Amino acid sequence: MRLLSSASNRVVLTLVTLAIGSLLLGDFASVQANRIVPGSGFGLFAALGSAWAVALLAALVTLAALALHPSPAGYRGMLLLISLLLLQWPASLAWFIHTQIPADQAQARAGLATGCWSLLFFALLLLIEVRQRLAPAAGWWRLGPLGLLLVTGLLIYSGYLEPLALLREYSSRSAQFWQALRGHLGLVGGALGFSLLFGVALALLIRRQPQLQRSVFGVLNFFQTIPSLALFGLLIAPLSYLAAHSPLLQQLGIRGIGWAPALLALVAYSLLPIVRNTSVALQAVAAEVIESARGMGMSPWQVFSQVRLPLALPVILEGMRITSIQAIGLTAVAALIGAEGFGSFIFQGLGQGAMDLVLLGALPTIVLALLADALFSALARYFQPGVG
Template sequence: MKRAIDKPQMFYSIVAFLALAFLKIVEVKPNRIAGGEKYTAYALIGFPVLILLGGFVAMAVVSLSPSRRKSLMSIICGALLFVLLMFLMGRKAEALSEGSPAIRVSLSMGFYIVLVMLYLLFGHAIKGKDRTSRIIKMIAALVITAVIVMIYMGSFDTFSIMKEYQIKRNQFIGSVRTHLFLSLGSVLAGALIAIPLGYLAYRKKNLERAVMVPLSIVETIPSLSLFGILLVPLAGLGRIGFFRSLGISGIGWAPAFVALTLYTLLPIGRNTLVGFISVSRDVIEAAMGMGMNKSQIFRKIEFPLALPIIITGVRIALVQTIGGAVLAGLVGGGGLGTFVFLGLGEGSPDLVLLGVIPIIFLTLTMDGILKSVIQRIGRRK
């Protein structure tokens, strides 16, 4: 019997093995500014790294197995390997910093490649709605919980990114709140505008171009150019007492919020239009034959059937906006982009990561939540 080789799993396992075996995983620096010495996994951890390497070899071998549970076995192995790697790195980093609190440990390319390969492995293994997929999601949650516990216990206090966080903790918390406000608020505002516009384009075919073309044009305007366009009108509004009390001006949160809202209009409006168009005419005619009026057809037939596609548009807009909100840092709008641009200006990669990592986490979390909502609505049809 020919074995079904899981080629993605084999590829991810081999690349992770090579990265861990030959690339540098950390850089130990005497302080924030000076360059440091880079270490491979073996140079940093020592003999236990052979266990990690053996685990990735085992995952590659398992990919050759015809067993249907090879994905689950590989995920369990990968989760254990990652938690063990983080534990060993934290312990060794603490040992290196003893007697010199200024020492910082920065993560290097080898670690990031291993992390990305394990992430891709998890994503490859999560398929469908079967029991194995749910178990894998639980394992992923346990891994995240284990890392959070290690962070809480101070295992990574020597790492440069944690030192940056400790220095800027209050600013970081405020920036996360601002980023969420800009992202979620602009998508909500965009949905309140774009969904009615999309429905209008559906109901009035002669208005479709008049509605969609301007939204498409807005989408093509570069972010910085749009900030410049908004500068003058928002500065004018800021001179009025009511708007000034809200903090509206040519710079700050207002131009960022307006720009992000404008960028959400096309994906939400287009998906709204497509969602209503996708509702079968036969279903609508059947509802009319049952005596439903237009309002009832909209509430009970058209909108529920179009809702998954509309939410897909919201999902696209939200993912786009969480990343786009980084540019708010350029106009004094706050958010996590502040750390990104501050880190770029100071030549501090770890400060950049302090802004980037929460953005990635927020993006994946919000995308997963909306994906689950769409699937749940789809099952109710």
């Protein structure tokens, strides 16, 4: 295993300091008698007990000590400690629930406070930092995240985490949750499909008619300058008018609110990354490669489909990555105009002052964005020339 840097790792030191500060200065978790009454916060020592809290802080201090004079063995030790931090995270929640919520209080619920969320957040950042300092062959860094998912899943399945407020919100809205997931994915998929179709067509048009480039990018940049809420609002009136005078649109379910204005706005926002990346990628293919393909007797279609497009595909996929992440976030905002998606939970929670309901919508949105980023990044690497 090769060490990439032998100097003191200031990133690890900073993250450890922030993690310790958040644990000591903020509440770790809270308990509510029911959904309505405010919760009571518990600091780290009150939530987990002295032994667990001291062990947790000792692990963080050891991480900082190893970061002062990093070595190959030291980074392996850091990776082990970070994995243990991730594994104990759901276990600490189960322990808090076991010690602080009596079995006879069926309506009581436990909430995750600043310290708990911060510990998970900084542990994941630490994992990313330490992984970058180790040779690519060190694939066992995945054991920490996989163990986190496995332990969390087992504790949820066994019922130890059932009193968590987030899980209580899900259990009371499970059918709505899966409907929101389908609606969210449907809007994002539709926006990505239409923007890819129109974006590639516009990029090919620009390639054939270079004088149109300034006008096309000017219009697409203009859409980007309009705030999302304003664009959603601007589409309500014309779509309402068209739907009121067109039985066909009414049959298709197109109205001034709902999925139609959301999809149109998402496509408008998504076109710029697709058109820009596709146009740049197609034009960046070396002229010598194209001439060689023509010299081999390839037709114009063969040159495009077998040479130019495969070489441009990684950059096009990067545009799709940006588009998908942007669309996933904006779809949540589209709940304000009646579109289905996780945004409905977010805005309901904000209106009710129920932060766990907000998290029920926000966390899946974040997970979808991370999955889209990982998927398209992996595809772009796979289709790199000489890799796939």
